[in-house]
Amino acid sequence: MNSTPDNPPSSPTPDPLPDPAPAAAPRRFERSSGDRLIGGVCGGLARYFGLDTTLVRIGMVALAALGGTGLIVYAAALILVPADGEVPPGPHDARDRALAVGVAIVLTIIGFASGGFGLGALFPLALMAVAGLAVWWFATGERPSGGPGEIVRRAAQGLGLLVGCSALAIGSFLTSGLGGGVVVAALVIAAGAALVAAAFVGGARWLVLPAIAIALPLAFVSATGVDLDGGFGERHVRPGTLAEVKRSYKLGAGELVIDLRDVKLPAGDRRLKVGIGAGHALVLVPQDVCVASTAKVGMGGVVVFERDGGGVDVDWSDLRRAPAGTARLVIDGDVGLGLLDVRHNDADHDVPRRRFESFDANELNDSCATRVASRGSGASNG
Amino acid sequence: MSLTAGVVLVVFGIVLLLDSTDTLHVGIGAMAPIAFAAVGAILLASGLSRGPR
Numbered sequence: 001m002n003s004t005p006d007n008p009p010s011s012p013t014p015d016p017l018p019d020p021a022p023a024a025a026p027r028r029f030e031r032s033s034g035d036r037l038i039g040g041v042c043g044g045l046a047r048y049f050g051l052d053t054t055l056v057r058i059g060m061v062a063l064a065a066l067g068g069t070g071l072i073v074y075a076a077a078l079i080l081v082p083a084d085g086e087v088p089p090g091p092h093d094a095r096d097r098a099l100a101v102g103v104a105i106v107l108t109i110i111g112f113a114s115g116g117f118g119l120g121a122l123f124p125l126a127l128m129a130v131a132g133l134a135v136w137w138f139a140t141g142e143r144p145s146g147g148p149g150e151i152v153r154r155a156a157q158g159l160g161l162l163v164g165c166s167a168l169a170i171g172s173f174l175t176s177g178l179g180g181g182v183v184v185a186a187l188v189i190a191a192g193a194a195l196v197a198a199a200f201v202g203g204a205r206w207l208v209l210p211a212i213a214i215a216l217p218l219a220f221v222s223a224t225g226v227d228l229d230g231g232f233g234e235r236h237v238r239p240g241t242l243a244e245v246k247r248s249y250k251l252g253a254g255e256l257v258i259d260l261r262d263v264k265l266p267a268g269d270r271r272l273k274v275g276i277g278a279g280h281a282l283v284l285v286p287q288d289v290c291v292a293s294t295a296k297v298g299m300g301g302v303v304v305f306e307r308d309g310g311g312v313d314v315d316w317s318d319l320r321r322a323p324a325g326t327a328r329l330v331i332d333g334d335v336g337l338g339l340l341d342v343r344h345n346d347a348d349h350d351v352p353r354r355r356f357e358s359f360d361a362n363e364l365n366d367s368c369a370t371r372v373a374s375r376g377s378g379a380s381n382g
Numbered sequence: 383m384s385l386t387a388g389v390v391l392v393v394f395g396i397v398l399l400l401d402s403t404d405t406l407h408v409g410i411g412a413m414a415p416i417a418f419a420a421v422g423a424i425l426l427a428s429g430l431s432r433g434p435r
Binding site: 176182187191193196198211215218299 | 393
């Protein structure tokens with residue numbers, strides 16, 4: 001157990017002095033057990049090359065961002081490089097290493113089979129593994145330690161926890177958006193009450209993460225006013241006559257296009273309510289119609305011709321008066337998360353940006369008076 | 383930690399319940415700090431309960 005004459009001269013017991021006389025023994029690249037965030041690879045590299053660990057970590061993250069190379073280097077070092085002070089590999093370590101090498105080979109085969117050099121496909125997998133480790137670390141408060149097999153196991157556990165909490169969060173978002181916010185809030189309160197009870201009788205600590213996972217989406221939905229009632233997907237309506245135009249259009253999530261360009265609106269006001277929980281609502285109006293608009297937006301924006309506004313808790317109001325004898329469409333928008341867009345034409349996609357380019361400002365100026373005046377002067381194309 | 387997290391979650395849940403029933407309207411400008419404060423309090427309690435490593 002203790003040092004034997006067979007042991008190499010590279011000190012079996014740790015030296016109490018901090019890294020004395022590196023020239024005394026040949027330098028070895030070992031993972032650092034004292035300076036580590038995950039497996040001590042960056043700490044070991046920094047010690048080996050005499051660099052600041054933070055710089056090495058930044059470099060490793062940069063390499064990871066460049067096609068995942070850093071992650072593969074890190075994983076390889078984790079598998080192949082021993083930790084400092086590590087006991088000679090026993091049967092257990094050998095099994096762990098074999099498992100880790102097997103996982104690495106499988107990942108590499110998957111990467112190559114997915115096309116290219118494989119790095120692009122390995123990157124998401126490696127990222128998931130790192131995310132799993134981070135979640136596991138957060139949940140347990142323990143840094144990953146032990147052999148590579150143990151680290152892989154913990155990464156898988158963390159990933160499972162992440163997937164479970166994500167599923168809960170999505171479920172909470174949908175339930176809250178579809179009107180079940182009261183139920184979700186009650187679940188949050190129940191989880192909180194269970195945790196208070198657990199403080200005295202023990203257990204139930206695991207409820208913290210699921211409770212947060214369902215509480216935050218509900219908070220978002222409640223605050224932004226996202227209303228998913230009304231369906232999902234893409235909805236395009238193009239009424240041909242005034243009688244076909246509804247007073248209100250609503251979509252839960254997706255894209256809602258209300259094309260009124262074929263409708264001949266009579267002089268006077270016509271009100272139109274447009275509601276979208278999350279997504280894009282586009283209203284296309286005839287050229288000779290003035291538009292006034294009000295809207296409440298939880299998070300997102302409103303674009304009405306060349307005017308736009310956005311942010312959180314947006315209260316939009318643009319009430320223009322129309323000259324006598326002109327039709328005015330008064331749009332009342334309700335957007336939870338997304339954009340309410342009013343245009344004359346499908347092609348006006350970049351209207352706000354076009355303000356900064358050189359073009360005839362009157363082309364997009366929707367001042368009703370200007371438009372009517374220009375029509376009155378006979379300068380129209382039909 | 384469980385006690386702090388539980389109390390925070392109960393209070394946060396009540397705010398969410400009131401908002402969901404339209405008894406109280408909290409915009410995202412106010413809800414975001416409340417949510418971050420709740421999560422921050424739980425993390426703080428969690429970190430303090432583990433003690434220095």
